[in-house]
Amino acid sequence: MKTFRIGGVHPAENKLSAGKAIQVLDLPKQAVFPLSQHIGAPAVPVVKRGDVVKVGTKIAEAGGFVSAPIYSSVSGKVSKVDTVIDASGYRKPAVYIDVEGDEWEEGIDRSQTLVCETSLSPEEIVAKIKDAGVVGMGGACFPTHVKLCPPPGAKAECVIINGVECEPYLTADHRLMLEKPDEILVGVTLLMKAAKVDKAYIGIENNKPDAISLLAEKAQAYPGIEVVPLKVKYPQGGEKQLIDAVIRRQVPAPPALPINVGAVVQNVGTVYAVYEAVMKNKPLFERIVTVTGKSLKNPSNFLTRMGTPMSQLIEAAGGMPEDTGKVIGGGPMMGKALANTEVPICKGSSGVLLMNRKEAARAEAQPCIRCAKCVSACPMGLEPFLLATLSMHKEWERVEKEDIMSCIECGSCQFTCPSHRPMLDYIRLGKTTVGGIIRARNAKK
């Protein structure tokens, strides 16, 4: 069975909510839309206090080419354009909307009928995706239309769909593949058309045999789409690891992109959003979110309107357990610990994970015993112990030479360290500093 070739770890899967069908979450009383929900320039608000909006009304325009517009997920009145603390922990500009009723924009096809045929040209498909505000929904939130516009000289050869969901606990993509397989397959054909390729692979880890067999069976009706079962290994959902696993090509160090090896990678959630944007005229304003945790009463998967506070999802899943020590936006390997639960669901929110106090506490760090387990675990072929130590000693020049910028912050090193050393904390410090040094150097040139 295929998998990526360098490093990797195997965290306990804990897919508690894998058997739970997607439920539609109630509307929030107030929805909050941060203007930076994607990589790139923040969106620019086009509404002001007092404006009346419907479900699907554009409330912010893309702020540049690498950016994405934002649509309201609710109907009601704009109460203010202010700031909110988002999952990153920083205060960011945001639009607040008080919810009244549930009135949708006309032109959005709300039926469940599958639409397969389109006469749109590749350029028109890309334009619709761009206009609908679709971004990568696996967590990185890179605007999807940018990936579909290859830089000069690069040519896409295949589309790779990320159905890996290698983060423990999360099941949003798994449920989506089980419940919307036809929509996903149509979405893949749209992406193939947009990227002008005739081959697509859907990579799924074999801890989801039901999704693999369902999609493989249905894919027979769609020429050029192949389902690739993958051996369970973290971080297989990393873009570079997935490309290596599926087509045996390794993307060179930054600034090289997947397109340099001919691949366009999209998450299954993104594919579904593409289908809805192109075929149903529906901009991106809702997504599947897994709410989970060992102490939680009902781990669930919710179809959630953007802007809903995470506290509402936790309530819907049985309420916050007494012993909660940590609330994580995303999965346990790469998710962000939240300081409060009023953080709104954004385009990249794949899950809300509650950990009890015992799970949440970090063990005390011991001296490095140079066991080299971090070196074996690193999927990028780096030496995490060295990067961490050099960053700790502020040896920026040396740490840049040791390829710190190739680190994808997957956390495999720290996960595997017998001495419980906070390696990734220091590596992030090093990456941020070296990134700044590189930018300053490039600016001088």
Added chain:
Amino acid sequence: MANKLIVSLSPHVHNDDSVQRNMYGVLIALIPALLVSLIYFGVGAAVVTLTSVVSCVFFEWAITKFILKREKSTILDGSAIITGVLLAFNVPSNLPVWIIVIGALVAIGIGKMTFGGLGCNPFNPALVGRVFLLISFPVQMTSWPKIGQLASYVDAETAATPLALMKMAVHGDVSALEQLPSAWELFIGSHGDLAGGSLGEVSALALLIGLAYMLWRKIITWHIPVSILATVFVFAGLMHLSDPAAYASPVVHLFTGGLMLGAIFMATDYVTSPMTHKGMLIYGVCIGFLTVVIRNFGAYPEGMSFAILIMNAFTPLINNYCKPKRFGEGKKK
């Protein structure tokens, strides 16, 4: 509620591995060899091992508390116990208590704590202690009790080891190699009329069981032990083919002396061995090569300890030059 949440950076989970788990894993892997030494050397093995472990742990505790003045003691992490067991395994079973205590002081004091304790020492502490004793007390360190004298300790009857015979062969004694025990006797450690050597190194079989356990528990990887053993086999084999009367067969080389003990438990010490698989292979090949060179051409009959210590010194250099294969390098398409 909200203000009680813990906020820290990812990853938020850990695989529950720990320093202790690895150290105690190594100790479990040493149990077969310990049992064999108790069966072969009886009370001598028990006294030597116990003395060594107790003094190593005591010196680590005392140095941490009174010299380094650290609040937290590290004796429970298991590393001092390992050093104690390995030091005992590397000395004859009739070694007097006071010499063992000196060895433990050198191993822990000079070999480990001088550099700051676990993780900081450039040389394998047990080997530092062992080589110090070998040079300081050459007579006591090279008198080898015969196997099977369960009730005796310092008074045990001694005999020559296979390595001594092999040295005699190299120096022109044509009949020396004929007195060697069979490969099977060497493998299980019974050694016929000869002495077995240091108390932990007699049975290759017991040590290999330990290796299998450590590989299964993923405490170590195969790279270092396999590269050492393979190199010794090939290099000693070539020497043997060149002159069978002077140079013992590679099988004898594999199963005698400290080779197995060193390749499996000493060279694989995390702290003093290279960090990458490529580096581990270079390190292992060099140790194997140096061991055979010292055994066949050096002044000492056994070269394992020296070979490992020499390569310990090269570990930082190897780490500098052997980088892991970076993702995406040389695979452009």
